[in-house]
Amino acid sequence: MSDAPLKSKHKRGALRRDALIQAAAALFWIKGYTGTSLADVAKASDVPLGNLYYYYKTKADLALGVANFFADETRALIESVSEEKTEPRARLKFLVERMRATQGKRLSYGCPIAAACRDFRETAPEASTRAGESFSLLIAFIAEELGKTGRKPSVALLKARHVIADWQGGIALAHGLQQPNVLAETYARMERTLAS
Numbered sequence: 001m002s003d004a005p006l007k008s009k010h011k012r013g014a015l016r017r018d019a020l021i022q023a024a025a026a027l028f029w030i031k032g033y034t035g036t037s038l039a040d041v042a043k044a045s046d047v048p049l050g051n052l053y054y055y056y057k058t059k060a061d062l063a064l065g066v067a068n069f070f071a072d073e074t075r076a077l078i079e080s081v082s083e084e085k086t087e088p089r090a091r092l093k094f095l096v097e098r099m100r101a102t103q104g105k106r107l108s109y110g111c112p113i114a115a116a117c118r119d120f121r122e123t124a125p126e127a128s129t130r131a132g133e134s135f136s137l138l139i140a141f142i143a144e145e146l147g148k149t150g151r152k153p154s155v156a157l158l159k160a161r162h163v164i165a166d167w168q169g170g171i172a173l174a175h176g177l178q179q180p181n182v183l184a185e186t187y188a189r190m191e192r193t194l195a196s
Contacts, residue, residue: 019046020041020047020055021062021065022069024036024065025066028115028119032115033115060123060127063116063127064126064127064130066116067131070134071131073134077095077098078095078141080098081094089194091145093191093195096187100187103174103187106174110171111168111172117132135164135168139157141160142160142163142164144156162193166186169186170182171186
């Protein structure tokens, strides 16, 4: 007997799960976690509401799926930067370039990871913590690369935290003021900080 129907069913299930996560991530970011219903997610993903409950029993489960998606995307970003460049300073510069490439949507809606950390905290604390791991991953990567340039570990960690705090502050201010130059200045400052 062929495994093809079973594989097809699993593939279809994976596609639906991915569609739900993509839709939820976008809606939670744009409309907010409390402003988004499971029916909104089902409609945006083109997955029937009844089927959504097969994959995610609660909204908190869906929030955790979104948080896992953010952490996976952050890991993928770090891996792609590491594969693209070998020298630590080149990696850090490339990381900032990749972050800069997402500035348009962040100007419009703020940072999706920061929003998830904030919005999930009360009713989906596990998801909030998991979303925050994206920041931890970025800080650890930056600190490790700075360490390779001869920085003491404690100094590298402080500088890495400073860069991520600057990035998040720049996103918040640019979003609040609706001024793209604020974010452009932030990325330039991040590059200078990481190069010094």
